[in-house]
Each structure stands twice: as structure tokens, then as C-alpha cells.
Amino acid sequence: PQLYRKKLVPFSGKVGRYWKDEVEIDVVCVAAERLIALEIKWKNLDSDEANKLIDRMKNILGIENAVYDVIARSIKDKEKVDGPAIELHDLFPSTTSKHRIQ
Numbered sequence: 001p002q003l004y005r006k007k008l009v010p011f012s013g014k015v016g017r018y019w020k021d022e023v024e025i026d027v028v029c030v031a032a033e034r035l036i037a038l039e040i041k042w043k044n045l046d047s048d049e050a051n052k053l054i055d056r057m058k059n060i061l062g063i064e065n066a067v068y069d070v071i072a073r074s075i076k077d078k079e080k081v082d083g084p085a086i087e088l089h090d091l092f093p094s095t096t097s098k099h100r101i102q
Contacts, residue, residue: 023060035066045072047080054083 013031017024027038037070039053052072057068078085 002007016062025057025060035061037061037066037068039072041069041072044074044076045070046087047075047077048099050075050078050081050085054081 013029013034015027015029017026018028018037019025024042025037027036029036029038032077035058039057041053045053050072054068058066068085069084070085072088074087074089075081075085078087088102
């Protein structure tokens with residue numbers, strides 16, 4: 001709900017984790033045939049690391065029209081991420097960011 005209220009994700013719905021065997025995705029949100037998958041890392045990433053996490057989620061879930069995203073402390077070269085990327089300053093009002101999911 002907090003991500004939706006801050007307009008960082010395009011919809012709100014049922015939220016939980018995904019896991020099967022040794023595979024886990026931190027947050028999955030489903031609503032009306034739409035899906036958002038999020039990996040959350042409490043560290044600084046670069047765009048290559050973020051893209052690998054997004055590709056991993058795409059391969060695990062295999063859903064074409066889903067929104068795949070990464071939340072991290074910071075993401076170097078954020079504009080090179082294949083999809084939106086959320087940094088901590090996007091979530092907390094102490095700093096501002098114009099980067100939002102469309």
C-alpha cells in the first residue's frame with residue numbers, strides 16, 4: 001500500500017511473497033490479472049546487478065505483461081535498468097525523486 005500511495009507502483013492488490021523450492025521473490029502484488037514482482041536489497045546496486053535481478057524474476061515467473069522491479073538502497077546508473085527502479089530516497093520524504101513507474 002505504501003508504494004501505491006506514493007505512486008511508485010501503478011496499482012494496489014493482494015500482496016505476499018513467492019517461493020517454490022529454493023526460489024524466492026520478496027514481494028508479489030496481484031490485482032485484476034496484473035502482477036508486480038519486487039526484489040528488495042538493503043545495499044547499493046549498479047544497473048547490471050539490478051537487471052540481473054529483474055531477468056531472474058522474469059525467468060522464474062514467466063509473465064510477459066508483469067511489472068518487474070528492484071528496490072535498493074541506491075542504484076548506480078539507474079536510468080540503464082530494464083524497467084523502473086526504486087531507491088530508498090523514493091520511499092522516504094527526506095529526499096525527492098521524479099522517477100515513477102508508468
